[in-house]
Amino acid sequence: MEIIQTIIGLGASVMMPIIFFIVSLVFGVRISQAFKAAMYVGIGFVGVSMVITLLLDNLGPASQAMIERVGLNLVVVDTGWPTASTIGWGSAIMPIVVIGFLLINIILLALNLTKTVNIDIFNYWLFLLVGAVIYASSKNFWISIIITYVLFILALIAADKTAPYMQKEFDLKGISFPHLTCLAWVPFGIAINWIVDKIPGVNKIDLNPETISKRFGIIGEPISLGMILGLGIGLLAGYSVPNILTLAINVAAAMLLLPKMINILVEGLIIVRDAAEVKLKKWFPDREFYIGMDTALLIGEPSVLASGLILIPIAILLAFILPGNKVLPFVDLASLMFLLAMVTPFVKRNMFRMILSGTVILICIFYVGTAIGPEYTEAALMSKIEKPEGIQYMTNIVGTATTWIGWLAIKVGDLLQSVFS
Template identity: 65%
Template structure:
């Protein structure tokens, strides 16, 4: 665990190159090619993180300014995924749970129960935060650990099922996304898509980045869409013209640069995947394997980015008008784009349908966040996270605890307490 903690502490930009270097060696790429592939993945992650930080650093203050302009005074504050990740890694059940993840994944692949080799170790925090929530509710160490293991197994199986659709839509072969928070909204996307397909008129509405670009020419390019959406957010935030234009330029830059940085990351990833595929076919004939990755690979899509930007003012408005809501969208407003990563493939990049899924998702997030806030807050306390001043309870919007999964976790924990 000391080794794992040390690697995790280095962050994804260092951890992922090490992992891919080791994976390359295991699959006999040779030291030189393995090192190059690992470094390429690392450089890609550095680039992706730089652009994401550019996006979040600019959208964060604008989002907070919109919240302040509306004068929202709600009691449950969204502290964001960076703080939530420390809850996962700081929970008392972390060590046993993570060791279990590694063993479970190896056994499932070996026994042909899963095709996914999950190398996205950093995002184990999402599973761990759900486990921390269960520990806060049930107070039982091993029940919480086993519960989190079961979720991990289910996610690996669902990742296998979803992989062909995601690979086709994003043109990413041999990759799956065992990402619990993003996967929470895939069933909703499938349901919304099925319903809209059967509603005359609505089923004809098709808005996607490619169609916009074809219809409006240069005005439909991602750089222009990013600029317009950035300008809109700046105006809603009450920015002065110069600040609004600066925000718009930075968002336009992110719309252009993020896909290019992801291409660099994928270059290294594909080199390892190809070597792994070749070697695994020798070791295990007639078997298919997927490399489990972070949904950060998917948010460079223009439809995903544009939908995420549009959801920021919509989310603030919903938090203001929904009766009974006590959750204040805050730090994770800029990260709403991640909701759409595993929604897009099931609505065929149709931004109209994506926004409907996004609105329903945010409504669920706000009400779940309000309902289970005391338990989420207790899980923060157990992980020795200080609560923000002036707020009695905390949560985060883009993790898994404010989804239906978090709500179900609390109810199962309460049922466990009633029975035992």
């Protein structure tokens, strides 16, 4: 566990190249090529991280300024995914759960019950977070661990099922995404798409980057969309003209640079994927395998980024008007595009349907976050995280605990505890 924690502490940009270098050698890639693949993956993650940080650092203050202008004063505060990941990795269940995940993945692969080799160890926190909240709520160590194992298995199965759609839409052959937070919202996208298809007139609305670019020319290109959205967010935040222009340029830069950084990362992935495909077909002629990766690979898609930006003011409006909502969206407002990452193929990159899906998703998140605020805060305290001054309860809006799956898992944990107590 000390070795695992040390590697995880290095961050994805260092951890993933190490993993990819080892995996490359296992599949017979020459040392020089294995090094190249590992470095491309590492450099890609550094680039993606830099662009995302640029985006978050600019959108975060703008989102907070919008909240201050609206005057929202709600008692369950979104403290963001960095705090959420610390809760997961700091939980008492972490050592047993992490070792269990590695063994479960190996066993399921050996039994041909999954195709996904989940090397996205950094995002194990998504499962650990739910387990930590279940433990805080039920006070039962083993119930929280068992339910967390079940969620991990379900994520592998769902990753297998969604992989063909992701691979086709994003041109990522051999890749799957066992990312529970994003997987949880796929049914919402499918349902919204089905409903819109049944509404005459509305079902003809088609907003995707290509159609927008074709109709509006340069105005419809990703850099122009980023510029326009940045200007709009800056105006809503009440920024001065220089600050509005700075925000607009930075958002446009992210729209242009993020896909390029992801392409570098994918170059490294292709080297490993191709070598793995050859070896695995030789070792297992009738089997197909996927490499499980982070959904950060998906958010470079312009429709995902643009829709995520549009959701920021929508989230603030919903927090204000939803009856019974106690969640104040805050730190994670700048990360809303992740909620739409895996929804995209199921709505055919139609931004109109993506925004509708995102709105329904946010409504669900606000009510789940309101319901589990006390348990989430207790989990944070149990992980030695101090509650910020002036905050009654904590939550995060882009995390697994505030998905419908997270809520259901917490309730199942409470039910099992009442049965066995």
